[in-house]
Amino acid sequence: MDHQPIDLDSLTPGAWKILDVASALFYEYGIYSVGVDTIATEAGVTKPILYKNFGNKDGLIAAYLQNRHRRWWPRLEEAIAASPAPRALAVFDVYMEDAKTMTRGCAYLNAAAELATDHPAYPLIRHHKHVVCERLRQLIEEDLPQIEDPQRLADHLFLLAEGAFAHHRIYGGSLLAEARQIAQKLLSP
Amino acid sequence: MDHQPIDLDSLTPGAWKILDVASALFYEYGIYSVGVDTIATEAGVTKPILYKNFGNKDGLIAAYLQNRHRRWWPRLEEAIAASPAPRALAVFDVYMEDAKTMTRGCAYLNAAAELATDHPAYPLIRHHKHVVCERLRQLIEEDLPQIEDPQRLADHLFLLAEGAFAHHRIYGGSLLAEARQIAQKLLSP
DNA sequence: GAAGAGATATACAGACCTGTAAACCTGTGG
DNA sequence: CCACAGGTTTACAGGTCTGTATATCTCTTC
Numbered sequence: 001m002d003h004q005p006i007d008l009d010s011l012t013p014g015a016w017k018i019l020d021v022a023s024a025l026f027y028e029y030g031i032y033s034v035g036v037d038t039i040a041t042e043a044g045v046t047k048p049i050l051y052k053n054f055g056n057k058d059g060l061i062a063a064y065l066q067n068r069h070r071r072w073w074p075r076l077e078e079a080i081a082a083s084p085a086p087r088a089l090a091v092f093d094v095y096m097e098d099a100k101t102m103t104r105g106c107a108y109l110n111a112a113a114e115l116a117t118d119h120p121a122y123p124l125i126r127h128h129k130h131v132v133c134e135r136l137r138q139l140i141e142e143d144l145p146q147i148e149d150p151q152r153l154a155d156h157l158f159l160l161a162e163g164a165f166a167h168h169r170i171y172g173g174s175l176l177a178e179a180r181q182i183a184q185k186l187l188s189p
Numbered sequence: 190m191d192h193q194p195i196d197l198d199s200l201t202p203g204a205w206k207i208l209d210v211a212s213a214l215f216y217e218y219g220i221y222s223v224g225v226d227t228i229a230t231e232a233g234v235t236k237p238i239l240y241k242n243f244g245n246k247d248g249l250i251a252a253y254l255q256n257r258h259r260r261w262w263p264r265l266e267e268a269i270a271a272s273p274a275p276r277a278l279a280v281f282d283v284y285m286e287d288a289k290t291m292t293r294g295c296a297y298l299n300a301a302a303e304l305a306t307d308h309p310a311y312p313l314i315r316h317h318k319h320v321v322c323e324r325l326r327q328l329i330e331e332d333l334p335q336i337e338d339p340q341r342l343a344d345h346l347f348l349l350a351e352g353a354f355a356h357h358r359i360y361g362g363s364l365l366a367e368a369r370q371i372a373q374k375l376l377s378p
Numbered sequence: 379g380a381a382g383a384g385a386t387a388t389a390c391a392g393a394c395c396t397g398t399a400a401a402c403c404t405g406t407g408g
Numbered sequence: 409c410c411a412c413a414g415g416t417t418t419a420c421a422g423g424t425c426t427g428t429a430t431a432t433c434t435c436t437t438c
Contacts, residue, residue: 030303032221035395046417051397105302112359113294113302114219126359155364156371160345163352170301170315175344182345224425235387240427 005120006054006063008070015053018043023064027107031061031114061111062121068107069128072098076135085143086187088136088157092180095165099176105169109162133158144187157183194309195243195252197259204242207232212253216296220250220303250300251310257296258317261287265324274332275376277325277346281369284350288365294358298351322347333376346372 011019021043025034036057040047054060076094083090104110108125115122137154140147147153164179200208210232214223225246229236243249265283272279293299297314304311326343329336336342353368 029305030221032219036397037395047396048398048416048418052415057396104306109298109355110302113299116218117293117358129356129359152367152371155367156349159352159356159364159368159371160348161352162355163348163350166298166351166355167318167348169306170318175348178341178344179348182341182348225427226425236426237388237428238386241385246426 006059006066008063008067011053014045014049018045018050018053019060019063019067022060023068026061026064027102027104027110031064031111036060058120061115061119062124065108065111065121065124065128069124073131076132080135080139086139087143088139088154088187089180089183090139091132091136091157091161092176092183095161096176096180099165099168103169103172105167106162106165109166110169129162140187144189146189153186156186195248195255197252197256200242200252203234203238207234207239207242208249208252208256211249212257215250215253216291216293216299220253220300225249247309250304250308251313254297254300254310254313254317258313262320265321269324269328275328276332277328277343277376278369278372279328280321280325280346280350281365281372284354285365285369288354288357292358292361294356295351295354298355299358318351329376333378335378342375345375 018039022034022039025039025042036047036050039060040050043050050060054063072094075097076091079090079094079097080087083093108128111121112125115125133154136157137150140150140153140157144150160179160183161176164175167173167175207228211223211228214228214231225236225239228249229239232239239249243252261283264286265280268279268283268286269276272282297317300310301314304314322343325346326339329339329342329346333339349368349372350365353364356362356364
């Protein structure tokens with residue numbers, strides 16, 4: 001029925017329950033390792049209800065990534081608002097906070113690895129990572145106007161954070177904390 | 190039958206054909222998106238032959254990651270041997286060379302995202318990434334003995350390279366080249 | 379040439395996948 | 409009380425997955 005992109009604002013409570021359950025399972029076990037049957041059962045609904053709300057599994061995957069971004073972005077902005085200069089470090093703070101509970105690494109990098117690059121939800125992944133890098137550049141421009149090439153420094157910090165988050169799944173170690181320390185040094189004049 | 194880890198040195202030519210086909214398909218479409226039926230057909234063998242050689246799909250996955258490392262590592266060492274100091278940049282050179290053909294990003298990060306962390310092949314992923322980082326530290330220690338904390342610089346370069354390679358799948362852009370430039374600056378005193 | 383051993387192919391089991399058609403149940407208007 | 413409409417559930421279609429039991433075929437040995 002609903003093959004349009006899902007509008008998160010017009011989801012019913014029942015649909016949110018499905019999305020929440022799907023999100024947890026997708027993240028924990030991987031998108032293609034979780035069947036819609038499992039999701040529906042865990043959410044306490046039947047399969048046609050799921051399909052009525054999300055069209056098909058791809059719609060649910062898209063809603064998963066979209067909703068994750070919508071919940072995460074305000075947390076980043078809050079951390080930025082509460083952070084002393086250089087506020088770019090707030091990105092690392094949020095990633096470290098995330099890492100405490102997200103033992104499977106970055107949901108977007110995981111999804112990127114699983115989904116085909118022409119999957120309808122792939123642009124959501126690109127967008128999520130793009131705006132993070134963009135925000136880093138803005139923060140650098142505002143907090144450290146003396147920096148010559150803010151885009152390059154933003155990319156530098158972005159790669160540190162992403163590399164550390166990607167490997168958090170593999171090692172689960174303290175690479176994120178180390179990345180933050182390195183970033184701190186890069187941002188101090 | 191063969192539930193032991195696969196010994197790459199005792200594979201028959203037919204088994205190598207299977208492994209090569211599986212490797213290409215695993216990398217291109219993702220491990221769990223490719224069925225053993227497809228692999229067997231593409232390799233020109235029947236399924237029982239595949240199972241006779243690799244025990245089960247997990248054995249084939251393990252052989253895939255193992256073999257990839259065995260073929261890649263000598264390429265890294267060659268690049269290191271041919272590189273002027275600081276030779277740590279050779280890692281970026283190989284990654285950039287890889288990126289020309291590997292449009293799906295890093296095979297190990299992709300596998301890490303797909304496989305459960307307790308999958309029998311997961312240690313192969315950890316090992317591959319670990320030795321790369323380790324090698325970076327050695328190269329820094331040898332080429333730049335004045336560096337105070339070579340482990341930290343190695344981690345720094347490693348995160349740059351891994352972040353860039355991870356995002357090569359998402360953007361396909363020039364992040365690896367930029368990461369190399371950043372690394373070059375970090376290595377110049 | 380016959381008999382047996384080992385490799386190969388056929389065919390299938392049993393589970394799980396996405397997605398849907400049709401039966402059913404509930405609540406509303408006449 | 410009855411007809412009708414909307415949402416819900418049951419049941420299933422059709423396909424794909426991993427893994428294997430059984431039959432066939434080939435090749436060696438006597």
